[in-house]
Amino acid sequence: MKIGVFDSGLGGLVIAKALMEALPKYDYVYYGDTVHVPYGEKTPGRILAYTLDAMRFLIRQNCGLIIIACNTATAITLRYLQKRFCPKFAPDVKILGVIIPTVEEALKNGEKMIGVVGTPTTIRSDIYAVELKKILPNVQVVSLSTPRLVPAIENNDFIGAEKAIAEYSENFNDIPALILGCTHYPLVKGLFQQYLPNTRIIAQDELMGQKLFNYLKHHKEIETKLSRGGTRQFFVSQLSPSYTQVAQKLFPNIQLERI
Numbered sequence: 001m002k003i004g005v006f007d008s009g010l011g012g013l014v015i016a017k018a019l020m021e022a023l024p025k026y027d028y029v030y031y032g033d034t035v036h037v038p039y040g041e042k043t044p045g046r047i048l049a050y051t052l053d054a055m056r057f058l059i060r061q062n063c064g065l066i067i068i069a070c071n072t073a074t075a076i077t078l079r080y081l082q083k084r085f086c087p088k089f090a091p092d093v094k095i096l097g098v099i100i101p102t103v104e105e106a107l108k109n110g111e112k113m114i115g116v117v118g119t120p121t122t123i124r125s126d127i128y129a130v131e132l133k134k135i136l137p138n139v140q141v142v143s144l145s146t147p148r149l150v151p152a153i154e155n156n157d158f159i160g161a162e163k164a165i166a167e168y169s170e171n172f173n174d175i176p177a178l179i180l181g182c183t184h185y186p187l188v189k190g191l192f193q194q195y196l197p198n199t200r201i202i203a204q205d206e207l208m209g210q211k212l213f214n215y216l217k218h219h220k221e222i223e224t225k226l227s228r229g230g231t232r233q234f235f236v237s238q239l240s241p242s243y244t245q246v247a248q249k250l251f252p253n254i255q256l257e258r259i
């Protein structure tokens with residue numbers, strides 16, 4: 001069985017790369033739903049329908065462990081996938097998200113006030129605050145929807161992204177730790193750090209490799225079923241020269257296949 005990595009688009013390649021670097025021996029299949037990106041402003045019903053299609057596709061590719069790299073899809077669908085979809089349709093498949101590992105990382109230094117930025121849907125779901133408070137009930141959570149960032153990053157507009165980050169950062173001046181709760185934000189983590197020099201920035205590309213490593217160490221029943229050919233396949237639902245360019249920045253020899 002292979003490891004599947006799913007994102008609404010190409011932002012999740014940052015997370016896929018981190019996983020592949022931390023655990024290179026396994027076989028990986030990436031699927032980016034580029035035809036429907038961005039998920040961050042879609043309704044929960046649409047997000048669930050697209051994510052279910054993506055899970056079925058990755059399962060057909062023989063993925064037995066699937067990481068949903070997209071925060072928005074994790075926020076809206078993970079519970080349903082784990083509690084309803086897998087038991088009924090894919091009992092041998094394990095689906096994990098990015099929110100719980102990020103919350104664990106955020107709380108590890110004992111800060112009592114945590115900031116969160118993400119897409120409108122992720123922030124509206126309040127999932128970060130809910131999960132943070134499950135572990136540390138009196139933690140204070142300051143959440144902010146940051147809708148200008150995904151379009152700016154997708155368009156390679158880092159000047160626009162910096163302008164937005166300068167404004168968004170004003171909400172977090174006195175906050176000791178900030179979760180970047182979106183696949184695209186590791187690409188601008190340096191800008192967040194620049195505008196918030198005293199804040200611990202929690203970026204998912206820095207934590208997901210270690211978290212998956214730990215997970216597999218404690219779940220030998222899954223780890224032993226994973227194939228070890230070191231292969232990587234990358235699928236998207238829509239292909240364009242600009243997507244290939246973006247992907248090549250992270251994986252110079254990448255071959256994107258359209259499904």
Ligand code: DGL
Nearest residue numbers: 008038039040071072183
């Ligand atoms: N992948 C999404 C997330 O992590 C960001 C892009 C989108 O809105 O689809 O929330």
